[in-house]
Amino acid sequence: MVSGSTTYEQGRRVDIAVFDVDHTLLDGDCVLLLARTLHPMPSFLLRSLGLLPSLLAWSLGRCPTDRFKELFLARFILSSPPDPPHPRLMRLLSGEFSHRLVARLRPAALARLRWHQEQGHRVILCSASPRIVLQGLADRLGVEIVATELMAAEGRWLPKLQGANCKGPEKIRRLESYLGGLDSLRIEAYGDSKGDRELLKRADLPHYRSFLPTPTPYPQRRNS
Numbered sequence: 001m002v003s004g005s006t007t008y009e010q011g012r013r014v015d016i017a018v019f020d021v022d023h024t025l026l027d028g029d030c031v032l033l034l035a036r037t038l039h040p041m042p043s044f045l046l047r048s049l050g051l052l053p054s055l056l057a058w059s060l061g062r063c064p065t066d067r068f069k070e071l072f073l074a075r076f077i078l079s080s081p082p083d084p085p086h087p088r089l090m091r092l093l094s095g096e097f098s099h100r101l102v103a104r105l106r107p108a109a110l111a112r113l114r115w116h117q118e119q120g121h122r123v124i125l126c127s128a129s130p131r132i133v134l135q136g137l138a139d140r141l142g143v144e145i146v147a148t149e150l151m152a153a154e155g156r157w158l159p160k161l162q163g164a165n166c167k168g169p170e171k172i173r174r175l176e177s178y179l180g181g182l183d184s185l186r187i188e189a190y191g192d193s194k195g196d197r198e199l200l201k202r203a204d205l206p207h208y209r210s211f212l213p214t215p216t217p218y219p220q221r222r223n224s
């Protein structure tokens with residue numbers, strides 16, 4: 001790992017570059033893309049019908065995001081018994097699906113990520129999506145990853161979150177745990193939504209929906 005202390009374009013040191021993934025680095029949502037990959041139409045629509053009550057409850061604030069994510073994973077990705085068989089799913093995630101994610105990377109975001117790597121900065125993906133879905137992409141990009149973790153039993157992943165969903169304040173807690181604290185680090189961060197608010201506000205150089213060199217802070221008044 002590189003701890004980098006290279007000079008930023010405007011003379012400011014950067015130690016860590018942190019990228020949100022869904023709708024920031026990636027054009028789309030990786031979990032939804034995986035569900036569509038595993039269940040093409042009309043299978044996807046048929047499975048979606050059974051999730052509509054939970055989706056409505058979630059949209060009304062009556063179903064926690066963590067719980068809705070577990071229900072989605074159970075219906076589309078990690079059903080029991082595993083559908084598709086677990087070994088084939090894991091091969092898909094590390095192979096073909098990771099290629100699909102690379103193809104969905106935003107050109108400007110990828111160019112910025114590569115710039116950080118060229119400067120010797122330590123690059124970390126920080127996502128609310130499960131690590132197992134994004135590990136193949138992180139490996140292909142040659143970066144580290146901090147993400148939502150899933151429980152496992154008997155060598156298989158389960159549709160159950162291990163700990164909290166990695167979004168909002170949890171992104172800061174996970175990064176602090178992973179890096180052994182943030183106080184001594186100068187952070188440049190990229191995000192697109194309310195789930196990245198705390199990360200962007202903590203960053204020394206925040207980029208809200210932007211990959212230009214000039215920082216763009218998270219809006220003072222924004223609810224989404």
